[in-house]
Amino acid sequence: MVYTNESPLKQAAVRGLMERCPRCGEGKLFRAYLKPVEACASCGEAFGHIRADDGPAWLTVMVVGHIAVGLLLTLESTTLAAPLWLSLALFCGLSAVMVMALLPRAKGLFIGAIWQMGAPGSERTSAPVVEI
DSSP states (O other), X not given: OOOOOSOHHHHHHHHHHXXXXXXXXXXXXXXXXXXXXXXXXXTOOBOTTOXXXXXXXXXXXXXXXXXXXXXXXXXXXXXXOOOHHHHHHHHHHHHHHHHHHHHXXXXXXXXXXXXXXXXXXXXXSSOOOOOO
């Protein structure tokens, strides 16, 4: 499935969100749960050097936190409030499932955006020299 859009950044981000190559939209972006491929199997574009760092975790926590807390507050404010043990089990489980589902998609989104913007996405090979 190839997603096309007139905005290259949006196109690359959506393709990454779908866990596909931001360039061609055909090849897989990950070889394992959160391990990106070194290069796309379809077009050969390199992705092994791109590091998304904490961006995907931050985005996932923001989305899951807002949804889970909103649902928890809604449930607890009704007259059908569940016992504490049930609420803990339900919302901890829900949060864990949502994090596991959203984290690779968030990482794909960040990799697609970093690739499209032409950012290096990797750390420097040497420390900068400071002259006094």
